[in-house]
Amino acid sequence: MSLLAFAEWLDSTAGSTALHESMYMYPIVESTHVLALMLFVGFAIVLDLRLLGLTLKNVPVSQVAGRLLPWTIAGFIVMNITGLLLFYAIPVRTYQSIFFRAKVIFLILAGLNVWYFHTGVFKRIAEWDHAVIAPTAARRAGLASLVLWGAIIVAGRMIAYNWFDCDIQPQPAFVNWAAGCVVPPPTP
Amino acid sequence: MLLPFFEWCETLWLGQAVIGSNWLFPVIESVHLLGLALLGGAILLVDFRLLGLGLKERAVAELAIDARPWMLTGLTILIATGIPLFLSEPIKLYYSGAFWIKITTLPIAIAFALTVRARVTLGDSVRNTARRQQLVGALSIALWITVAAAGRWIGFS
Numbered sequence: 294m295s296l297l298a299f300a301e302w303l304d305s306t307a308g309s310t311a312l313h314e315s316m317y318m319y320p321i322v323e324s325t326h327v328l329a330l331m332l333f334v335g336f337a338i339v340l341d342l343r344l345l346g347l348t349l350k351n352v353p354v355s356q357v358a359g360r361l362l363p364w365t366i367a368g369f370i371v372m373n374i375t376g377l378l379l380f381y382a383i384p385v386r387t388y389q390s391i392f393f394r395a396k397v398i399f400l401i402l403a404g405l406n407v408w409y410f411h412t413g414v415f416k417r418i419a420e421w422d423h424a425v426i427a428p429t430a431a432r433r434a435g436l437a438s439l440v441l442w443g444a445i446i447v448a449g450r451m452i453a454y455n456w457f458d459c460d461i462q463p464q465p466a467f468v469n470w471a472a473g474c475v476v477p478p479p480t481p
Numbered sequence: 482m483l484l485p486f487f488e489w490c491e492t493l494w495l496g497q498a499v500i501g502s503n504w505l506f507p508v509i510e511s512v513h514l515l516g517l518a519l520l521g522g523a524i525l526l527v528d529f530r531l532l533g534l535g536l537k538e539r540a541v542a543e544l545a546i547d548a549r550p551w552m553l554t555g556l557t558i559l560i561a562t563g564i565p566l567f568l569s570e571p572i573k574l575y576y577s578g579a580f581w582i583k584i585t586t587l588p589i590a591i592a593f594a595l596t597v598r599a600r601v602t603l604g605d606s607v608r609n610t611a612r613r614q615q616l617v618g619a620l621s622i623a624l625w626i627t628v629a630a631a632g633r634w635i636g637f638s
Contacts, residue, residue: 320634320637323633323637324633327630328629328630331517331520331521331522331525331629334521334522335518335520335522335524336525337522338518339522348547348551351543352536352539357536360535360536361535361536364525364534364535446518447511447514447515450510450514453507454507
């Protein structure tokens with residue numbers, strides 16, 4: 294089954310329609326997604342700013358990371374549950390949204406950045422735990438994280454706008470390609 | 482009574498510029514969200530500490546002093562982007578219950594952050610008992626959640 298077929302199947306389920314059309318559940322899920330962003334991205338920003346030496350300079354990096362991580366993970370779980378529900382409510386249109394696709398790519402990059410940081414420079418944290426200015430690799434990871442989460446927020450917000458939706462044609466060939474639109478060939 | 486004021490707001494060039502563009506509203510809205518994330522981190526860092534969570538090894542005042550410029554930056558971004566968003570649809574907002582919840586809790590949340598919460602987090606008075614700290618932390622979180630949720634809800638009305 295292709296991803297598009299899977300999205301179409303999701304679209305055909307009663308739960309998807311019910312969530313999409315519900316007066317309160319959809320707004321509640323969407324609001325929870327935004328509120329969890331304050332916690333999850335908020336604490337990610339705090340750690341990033343510490344890595345860049347812009348806040349909590351006297352607090353060891355391991356303490357910032359260790360004490361905030363449980364909450365960051367909690368926020369991440371809420372973001373994922375509500376995010377998946379938002380996709381479930383509007384599967385085909387979201388799957389074919391260039392902003393959603395950009396968001397997924399940024400999310401993968403953000404995940405790689407976390408993995409790179411934790412398996413790399415963070416392994417030698419004992420050497421620079423108290424440094425006001427972290428090593429270059431750590432500062433780069435912090436900056437990359439700030440940029441990527443910012444891009445994820447912007448791309449996520451843009452999913453709501455339909456400028457590049459597949460059912461609005463004609464679109465530039467690039468948009469149709471990037472969004473995976475199935476466009477019938479022009480009738481002669 | 483306030484309707485004429487909202488109607489006057491609608492005539493201002495800033496709102497008209499936002500209406501006249503396909504991209505401005507979504508872009509400003511996105512920056513509004515970025516500001517919210519920053520404010521969330523700066524506020525919750527201290528409020529969690531007031532509740533005895535998060536960076537509990539550090540003094541409340543230390544966290545509050547370090548978080549303060551970022552809290553003020555976040556607030557500035559939110560207000561600077563919130564104004565053009567408001568000016569682009571004042572009449573719709575006048576009739577939105579969520580807007581009125583937001584616009585009444587927002588000044589309360591800001592005043593609370595700059596007065597009561599600032600005194601409890603930045604001062605080292607003996608009157609700042611654990612109980613008082615918890616109360617202030619919980620109130621601050623509740624206020625900002627109300628402002629943010631009501632703000633998001635404007636889009637559904």
